Amino acid sequence: MSKAESVALDSIRRSLVVASYNIHGGFGLDGRRDIGRTSRIINQLGADIIGLQEVECRSNIDSQCHQLAQLADATGLTAVAGPTIRKRDGHYGNALLTAWPVLAVRRLDLSVPGREPRGALDVDLDIQGKTARVIVTHLGLRGAERRHQVKRLIAALSIEPAGLVIALSDANEWLPVGRPLRSLHAIFGKTHASRTFPSLFPLLALDRIWVRPKEDLVHIRPHKTSLARIASDHLPLKAVIDSTRITLD
Numbered sequence: 001m002s003k004a005e006s007v008a009l010d011s012i013r014r015s016l017v018v019a020s021y022n023i024h025g026g027f028g029l030d031g032r033r034d035i036g037r038t039s040r041i042i043n044q045l046g047a048d049i050i051g052l053q054e055v056e057c058r059s060n061i062d063s064q065c066h067q068l069a070q071l072a073d074a075t076g077l078t079a080v081a082g083p084t085i086r087k088r089d090g091h092y093g094n095a096l097l098t099a100w101p102v103l104a105v106r107r108l109d110l111s112v113p114g115r116e117p118r119g120a121l122d123v124d125l126d127i128q129g130k131t132a133r134v135i136v137t138h139l140g141l142r143g144a145e146r147r148h149q150v151k152r153l154i155a156a157l158s159i160e161p162a163g164l165v166i167a168l169s170d171a172n173e174w175l176p177v178g179r180p181l182r183s184l185h186a187i188f189g190k191t192h193a194s195r196t197f198p199s200l201f202p203l204l205a206l207d208r209i210w211v212r213p214k215e216d217l218v219h220i221r222p223h224k225t226s227l228a229r230i231a232s233d234h235l236p237l238k239a240v241i242d243s244t245r246i247t248l249d
Contacts, residue, residue: 016241020168022053022234039074051136051168082121133162146180167210189214
């Protein structure tokens with residue numbers, strides 16, 4: 001039995017754990033790029049589904065996404081890339097690591113002219129015979145940009161709605177009552193805002209997790225270990241979902 005299968009089977013007996021983590025390309029506050037350190041933190045989370053932002057993928061000798069491939073190898077999870085910036089030797093953007101079978105992958109373009117390209121990874125997973133829709137995204141730095149992007153996300157979510165929807169994001173929303181957050185709360189329900197940035201002394205709740213139905217969400221908290229505080233400029237954000245509600249009809 002593979003590690004991914006073992007993790008998936010174990011989640012049937014416990015709560016479903018998900019996480020969102022802006023890994024900052026593997027660069028830590030100590031100035032070192034150490035994707036092995038990032039892998040150790042992801043393993044510490046014990047999550048079945050992890051949405052990643054700022055993943056740097058450059059082609060290696062096997063024409064694979066080197067950084068994402070390393071994370072997949074170290075965690076035993078399946079990796080799905082969600083590039084937002086393409087380069088001659090690779091790409092950069094969002095990614096998903098999952099212990100559950102992948103049913104479908106959609107990549108949404110959330111780019112705004114004149115700003116850094118942005119996107120969302122929109123993935124259907126098979127969780128205990130049910131389809132769960134997982135969104136991984138990294139919104140823009142300006143308010144008008146985020147408002148436009150959230151409208152696109154909400155429009156996409158209105159098409160073929162799934163029973164369980166999980167949004168894992170670096171929402172980049174500095175204002176707790178900003179319009180993009182209000183719009184997302186209207187769709188998912190308001191969830192706890194945990195401070196994740198900057199990682200050494202977190203002051204801002206930039207990273208967000210939403211779950212629909214909201215009643216399935218047990219709790220959300222940042223992963224505050226000494227390693228996580230220096231491995232990226234963001235702390236990982238972790239949530240627990242009541243897996244007993246994800247059952248076969």
